[in-house]
Amino acid sequence: MPIKTSVDSFGVLHYAGEVTYCVEGFLSKNKDPVNHDLQALMAQSQSAFISKLTKEHGASASVGAVAKPGAKRFGSGKFVGVVDHFHTSLRAMITALEAGDLHFIRCLKPNDEKRADKLETHVLERQLVASGLVQAVQASRAGFSDHLPPAHLVTQFSMLAAEQAESGEAHGISAEELLRTCGVEEDGYAIGHTKVFLRQGILQELQRQRLEWIGLRAVHVQALMRGTMARREAARRREERERAAELARRREEEARRRAEEEARLLREAEERRLREEEEAR
Numbered sequence: 266m267p268i269k270t271s272v273d274s275f276g277v278l279h280y281a282g283e284v285t286y287c288v289e290g291f292l293s294k295n296k297d298p299v300n301h302d303l304q305a306l307m308a309q310s311q312s313a314f315i316s317k318l319t320k321e322h323g324a325s326a327s328v329g330a331v332a333k334p335g336a337k338r339f340g341s342g343k344f345v346g347v348v349d350h351f352h353t354s355l356r357a358m359i360t361a362l363e364a365g366d367l368h369f370i371r372c373l374k375p376n377d378e379k380r381a382d383k384l385e386t387h388v389l390e391r392q393l394v395a396s397g398l399v400q401a402v403q404a405s406r407a408g409f410s411d412h413l414p415p416a417h418l419v420t421q422f423s424m425l426a427a428e429q430a431e432s433g434e435a436h437g438i439s440a441e442e443l444l445r446t447c448g449v450e451e452d453g454y455a456i457g458h459t460k461v462f463l464r465q466g467i468l469q470e471l472q473r474q475r476l477e478w479i480g481l482r483a484v485h486v487q488a489l490m491r492g493t494m495a496r497r498e499a500a501r502r503r504e505e506r507e508r509a510a511e512l513a514r515r516r517e518e519e520a521r522r523r524a525e526e527e528a529r530l531l532r533e534a535e536e537r538r539l540r541e542e543e544e545a546r
Contacts, residue, residue: 281395297348371398409455409462415440418461422471424478447471
């Protein structure tokens with residue numbers, strides 16, 4: 266898509282594409298003190314134009330002169346240029362990055378018209394290439410993106426080596442032995458004096474295997490606990506059924522004895538009545 270140009274704009278052709286700048290406020294946005302050595306070098310230039318240009322801005326006064334002790338290099342000690350702002354923001358960004366995990370979010374326009382429900386692949390590709398994201402991913406994959414102390418690596422993933430080892434134990438295993446046992450290729454890691462360097466994706470794969478290992482053991486523990494609880498519940502119900510059966514048997518025995526006692530009493534009463542009638546005759 267052709268870039269819209271005007272008298273207030275100019276373009277710079279970078280390796281990734283052309284970038285357009287607006288001259289309005291350009292000097293105020295890029296105001297920064299010129300390096301003293303650069304001023305002296307330009308003042309001594311063999312080009313008359315450059316030499317005259319620097320002399321007109323007062324740079325010639327410092328050429329060949331010895332700076333007095335304690336003298337200020339610039340007119341105002343309170344001047345803060347663009348580079349100083351950049352250094353301050355860069356230090357703040359590095360501090361924030363070191364304090365947390367790295368997660369990069371890149372927003373891309375789906376189309377040049379910014380219309381909804383319209384996705385143009387070539388527009389996305391152009392933005393990915395121009396932003397340097399493709400080169401960043403390639404550089405990240407080619408280098409060692411994760412750095413861990415050997416003790417931390419062994420502590421976190423020793424159970425994976427114990428799972429793969431024939432003895433089932435991984436006590437005292439080194440970081441290199443751990444990685445080899447877990448099937449990591451030799452070009453996927455490098456062992457330093459104080460750090461283990463892992464290529465892109467290897468740490469994530471180890472973490473995935475670790476979570477899978479923990480998940481399987483958690484399921485196994487849950488199965489054991491549920492089995493134990495189920496057996497206890499079955500035993501409790503069996504005892505309840507046995508108690509209920511014993512209570513019913515006792516009740517039946519008691520009812521049978523009561524019926525027999527009543528029958529015996531009726532029989533004795535009938536025999537007594539018959540004897541009394543026979544005696545009366």
